[in-house]
Amino acid sequence: MLTALTSSDAPHAPSFPARRRRLRSSIVDGGWEPLFVFAATLVVTMAWSWVPSFWYDEAATLQLARLPLPEFVGFVRHRDAVHGLYAFVMHGWIHVFGASEFSVRFPSALAVAVGATGVFHLGRRWFGTAAGVLAALIFVVLPRMTTQGVEARSYAMATTLLIVAAVLVAAARERRGWALRVAVTGAAAAAVWMFAYALFVLPALALLADDTSLPGRTRIRRASAVLAVPGILAVPLVLTMIAQRGQVAWLAAQDVNPYTVLIEPMFGSAFWVPIGWALLCAVAVRAGRRVTLSRPVVSLLAWLCLPGTVLVVLSLAGTPVFTPRYLTMCAPALALLGGSLIGAARRRVVIAACVLVCVLSVPHYVASRLPTAKPGATDLRAATSFIAAHARPGDAFLLEASGPGGTRPRVAIAAYPHAFAGLRDIAFASSYVDTGTYSDTLVEPTFTKIAIDADIWVATRDGSAFAQQLAEHGYAQASIREVGGLTVGEWRREDARAAHGAGSRVRPIALG
Template sequence: MRVGDSVVRGKASLVVFAAALVITMAGSWVPSFWYDEAATLQLARLPLPEFFGFVMQRDAVHGLYAFVMHGWIQVFGESEFSVRFPSALAVAVGATGVFHLGRRWFGVAPGILAVVVFVALPRITTQGIEARSYAMGTALLVVAAVLVAWARERRGWAPWVAVGAAATASVWMFAYGLFVLPALALLADDPTLAWRTRVVRVSAALVVPGLLAAPLVLAMIPQRGQVAWLSEQDVNLYTVLIEPMFGSAFWMAIGLALLVAVAVRAGWRVTLSSPVVSLLVWLLLPGTVLVTLSLAGMPVFTPRYLTVSAPALALLVGSLLGGARRRSLVAATVLICVLAVPHVIASRLPTAKPGGIDLRAAASFIASHARPGDAILLEAGGPAGTRPRVAIAAYPDAFAGLRDIAFASSYVGTGTYSDSLVDPKFTEVPGDADIWVVTRDGSAFAQQLAANGYAPASVRDVGGLTVGEWRRDDAR
């Protein structure tokens, strides 16, 4: 490779990285934190001794990610922008890797188109601003694939050590990356080499990372109760074929399907080369395993877990459409971007996260209206994404100086992400203090408050939640 070519490719990769980062981060600070992100913060805030104890007891699957975030928030704080930035950074890394692989395997134009598809996929635009491990795990898988392509051109065992390290890190970052390892092994294998060399390569991509992931898997087995809610997840054609990559943006799935149909109709074909076969395994195997296990009575599937397959879909689409004429390629790129716009906008609204409520708005309202010594009472029941009490975990500073009259003990002691609660302790509320009540529809606690001499002084809808200021009748 000439030096000039290397410089050009380096600049192109830098442009891809920067563009993907800026596009993904745009508006990332607008949506309120939700249940899953609050759980990330609850774990990441813990002192390390308590952190490791909690991980071993409850949440090993997110342990490495939470450990990274523990250090991150110590330095950069807990704003929405800060906490979500690592995921956006991971998308940028993943996009750069997708570009590198697409250019190497299929050509420059397919590589560019693959990046556009990857960044525009609703699943990626969502996970890029989600304080969870999915984007990081996916990026590490792409890095591992890039390292495989690089190691195949080098001599010695050192490059394969790097492959094994990246693949292992990807699984520890998100456990279901384990099901992508066979695809990496296919990429690493070369039938023209001696069998010993082939064994070393496949071991670096599959066997060694699998063995090193064994402690994580063993820790997860007794913790499977934390995903018991997956038994309530629908497993149907939409949730299996559309939602993993496109969420609710079904129109984008239709648009991509039409583009592929046009490409096939025009005679564009993809040769079943080693990279293409590996990408098909990457795309299909994780979903096949998770869906099969769920249908067999072991619920482990939810659409966002298949974020790990997004790079494979993007590269396959790029390889199929990349052979088109420049005008057709530009038109396809524009169409993909246009189709992505509605979801990008919708995913950057204050109530965009699952549950459709704005915990930040409710917390900020109380912080600006409550007086020191006032009490709080937040509903803890209902679906995870709609529980008002999650606001305390997501925005603890907003409730500083207020009495949490239902609190009994911290979530650290319960071994869950929920505090231990008791019936509201109204006797602990001074006579001149108000109780700020946050519920989903205003009905929770109403009878108890009335029975203890409280009446609503004001009731407002804030961020999709009902925020009421309750005051003693004799203090009105």
């Protein structure tokens, strides 16, 4: 039997050394490189992610995710279906891993790492290994992604689900079978339910899935898997969003101009990055590099341009739906197109391009990891920590609730509720759960419920709010300090000051 095996099968089977070399090649080409991209991206994205304070949008995520499931379902159906799936994921996440800045932002960083790995895979598959590496690098350091990677919102997850769908579509073009089509449908539908405007990327994926050499029935099945079926599955979400359109009425005040449409979606305020990239592309074109309009390239162009075009047209037509961060989902297309343009150049040119891309991204990366990096440039954590460190049980607080969402001090209650444990909220009437919004119902402060020796801690943006009301009820300012971009004041009744001394109880502290 051994003789028969060696004589008949050995000539057709590779030798052991050959099999070992093939295995080694398989690990290097198909295993270690994606693993390295994933690990490096996760480390880079998560680095200092815990430093920025929570802001309005992240506080809204926490408010929704903390709700018990019955109240959660009711709130989503009434108010915020567009973020329902993401909030459901975070509901389970924070119950297991807690609600610290690191924990709450980790799923977004993980999504960016998975997305970068998918971008690398697609770039290598379509344009070569160097193009895949450069595309993954561009995706990771793109200012929009460095921001969304440390943002407790759904945009990074939706973007990654679209990348996963694209990877599955590319695989399905080469292998037949219902399992891949089901997987494509599931990834595309999940992306739309994670963030509804991902729906506008699906035509680009359908274009990628199409193959003119196949029979018409097969082409229809492929298009249905990536476009028609996910679109049908998204109908309940779209209908609910239409009913909840008042939730995004604030978008009517958003500027729709060339900068907010062409620069801000991918680069934010880092205007120097697209300038550097444009020079890099000009050098590549001058050197004779061209991008052939292959099916992947055409699909990527549609992915890059179609969502923004639809949102801008709808907004200009009187239905405000555009804000730059909604186009986070277009980042993979930009990264892959950039990689395809430069990736076929000589190795030292590709290395120089990688270095330039990284250098241009450093200022924004650093700025996005500062305590006041989030919109509004306020450090709610510092302000709440100050109050928690100096207030006594039984003291009261007043937090300003007006103004732009990113600068409202009252958001701190949702972001850092533990800081106000044991303190009295003298403006509170009813919870945001009862109002069906993300804002509590407030009333005029009830000073009569405060003990005579209790202080009132006031946080405002400029120190003027509540001052007149406090003075009318016999309170005088005992201390004031600027903390995290907010004015935090300690107010005490004048008769209490006379009884206990005019000095403030505030202890000197070192503010970072």
